[in-house]
Amino acid sequence: MKLTLKIWRQGGKYKGEFVTYSLDDINEHMSFLEMLDVLNERLIRQKEEPIAFEHDCREGICGSCSMVINGRPHGPLKGTTTCQLHMRHFRDGDTIVIEPFRAKAFPVIRDLVVDRSAFDRIIQAGGYISVNTGQAPEANSIPIEKEVASRAFDAAACIGCGACVAACPNASAMLFTAAKVSHLALLPQGQVERKRRVLRMVAQMDKEGFGRCSNVRACEAECPKEISVSHIARMNREYLFAAVASETLA
Amino acid sequence: MNWFSRFIVSSIGQKFVMALTGLFLILFLAVHLAGNLQLLRSDGGEAFNTYAHFMTTSPLIKAISYTLYAAILLHTVQGLILWRYNRAARGPVRYAVSYSRPEERPARNMAWIGIIIFVFILIHLSQFWYQMHWGELEMKEYPSYPHKVKDLYSLVSFTYKNPAMVLFYVVCMGVVGVHLWHGFWSAFHTLGLGHRKYVPVIRFVGMAYAIVIPLLFAIIPIIIYFRSE
Ligand code: HEM
Ligand code: SF4
Numbered sequence: 375m376k377l378t379l380k381i382w383r384q385g386g387k388y389k390g391e392f393v394t395y396s397l398d399d400i401n402e403h404m405s406f407l408e409m410l411d412v413l414n415e416r417l418i419r420q421k422e423e424p425i426a427f428e429h430d431c432r433e434g435i436c437g438s439c440s441m442v443i444n445g446r447p448h449g450p451l452k453g454t455t456t457c458q459l460h461m462r463h464f465r466d467g468d469t470i471v472i473e474p475f476r477a478k479a480f481p482v483i484r485d486l487v488v489d490r491s492a493f494d495r496i497i498q499a500g501g502y503i504s505v506n507t508g509q510a511p512e513a514n515s516i517p518i519e520k521e522v523a524s525r526a527f528d529a530a531a532c533i534g535c536g537a538c539v540a541a542c543p544n545a546s547a548m549l550f551t552a553a554k555v556s557h558l559a560l561l562p563q564g565q566v567e568r569k570r571r572v573l574r575m576v577a578q579m580d581k582e583g584f585g586r587c588s589n590v591r592a593c594e595a596e597c598p599k600e601i602s603v604s605h606i607a608r609m610n611r612e613y614l615f616a617a618v619a620s621e622t623l624a
Numbered sequence: 625m626n627w628f629s630r631f632i633v634s635s636i637g638q639k640f641v642m643a644l645t646g647l648f649l650i651l652f653l654a655v656h657l658a659g660n661l662q663l664l665r666s667d668g669g670e671a672f673n674t675y676a677h678f679m680t681t682s683p684l685i686k687a688i689s690y691t692l693y694a695a696i697l698l699h700t701v702q703g704l705i706l707w708r709y710n711r712a713a714r715g716p717v718r719y720a721v722s723y724s725r726p727e728e729r730p731a732r733n734m735a736w737i738g739i740i741i742f743v744f745i746l747i748h749l750s751q752f753w754y755q756m757h758w759g760e761l762e763m764k765e766y767p768s769y770p771h772k773v774k775d776l777y778s779l780v781s782f783t784y785k786n787p788a789m790v791l792f793y794v795v796c797m798g799v800v801g802v803h804l805w806h807g808f809w810s811a812f813h814t815l816g817l818g819h820r821k822y823v824p825v826i827r828f829v830g831m832a833y834a835i836v837i838p839l840l841f842a843i844i845p846i847i848i849y850f851r852s853e
């Protein structure tokens with residue numbers, strides 16, 4: 375395959391601009407990241423600065439890979455991370471524009487790498503449960519209804535990649551935060567911190583400077599784990615109960 | 625900050641304000657439409673004028689109308705604040721390639737659509753509401769009604785003999801329809817009523833409301849334009 379890539383370069387000698395690269399021996403069975411590896415090897419041979427991008431598992435479970443491909447986070451395929459996107463989904467001769475995730479709360483570190491530690495701080499604010507230390511508790515000691523467990527699992531499938539923020543016209547982090555709040559609010563283990571959790575996680579999300587949700591649902595359409603916006607409604611419900619209806623003053 | 629201020633300035637609290645004021649405006653539209661439909665009776669304006677008289681004099685309606693003015697202002701101001709904040713949240717550089725699905729267009733353009741509606745409301749108020757309260761309208765007397773009432777009916781009929789006014793009104797109703805197409809469902813979702821049992825019903829009612837109500841509003845000036853008086 376022959377491809378023209380327009381890639382955002384920022385850092386080193388680049389102030390923040392698109393640089394065009396031509397590739398002409400791309401195998402259609404390569405993943406998108408392997409295609410970038412090929413380009414980077416060439417750049418290294420030419421003593422050029424390789425393109426910085428994040429990756430780790432390359433099997434769609436860690437959430438590291440992050441880039442916007444032709445205007446879409448993780449590219450054109452539904453329910454797929456960039457590392458699982460294969461070049462056969464592009465056509466010979468295509469021009470592909472690759473940009474970093476754009477959000478005030480995700481500043482660009484270099485090229486396609488953005489700082490997503492805002493998500494870590496949202497998790498630290500309440501994305502945990504309290505358990506006693508010591509031996510691991512017996513997994514089946516708390517019975518959980520199948521339907522509830524499945525719904526909690528759907529929310530838990532979020533890999534924290536940030537594509538929801540990148541896709542949202544408001545750069546809102548509601549889908550990510552809602553997935554975490556929902557996951558723990560549904561399960562018996564999450565009940566102890568239930569109210570405090572939603573108040574704190576939303577407060578942290580707001581503090582990080584993410585935009586406010588307009589229910590556009592671009593997040594759901596682009597999420598590689600197809601997390602449903604119904605979790606956002608659940609978080610709104612949890613938040614209203616915790617802030618307005620409960621006795622919690624904090 | 626106490627719990628209420630913290631809630632109301634939070635992202636979800638701000639959305640809560642949008643949803644509550646929006647739903648109030650949705651309810652108001654239905655009531656307003658019921659009043660406007662009186663314009664279509666061929667009774668020399670009796671039903672409409674006496675209704676308009678009642679609406680400007682009843683103390684209960686007065687209280688509701690102050691709530692309405694507050695709701696419009698709050699919804700508009702909060703909407704513009706959110707819009708500004710959300711634009712800034714994208715960060716210093718915007719995407720070179722933007723992508724959106726057709727079904728997202730109304731939701732992505734709520735602020736523009738809202739600004740058009742706001743301008744429409746101002747023009748609309750200056751045409752009728754201002755005239756009803758402070759303008760020089762002729763007085764009319766109907767045998768079955770105790771007071772003389774202002775003849776708003778003739779002003780409305782006169783206004784919509786002008787095809788430009790009819791067109792402006794009809795276009796603005798289309799714009800309201802687009803706002804409601806997204807807004808109706810969105811308000812329920814914001815209030816946490818995004819429940820899998822009820823969402824299909826809410827979506828259906830919302831879409832029907834977004835089509836039927838603006839359509840009925842829009843038909844009225846068209847009928848007035850074509851009827852002979
Ligand atoms: C007939 C009058 C109006 C009605 C019935 C109405 C109704 C609604 C409803 C129900 C929503 C959804 C709220 C939510 O998502 O929770 C909404 C959103 C919105 N409205 Fe209105 N609205 C009206 C006029 C206006 C005006 C005059 C503006 C002025 C700018 C405006 C700006 C907005 C904006 C920006 C949003 C989106 C807020 C967001 O989701 O971030 N609306 N409207
Ligand atoms: S909700 Fe989806 S898009 Fe957002 S961080 Fe989780 S997996 Fe990524």
Ligand code: FES
Pocket residue numbers: 428429430431432433434435436437438439455456457458
């Ligand atoms: S590299 Fe782990 S999800 Fe893509």
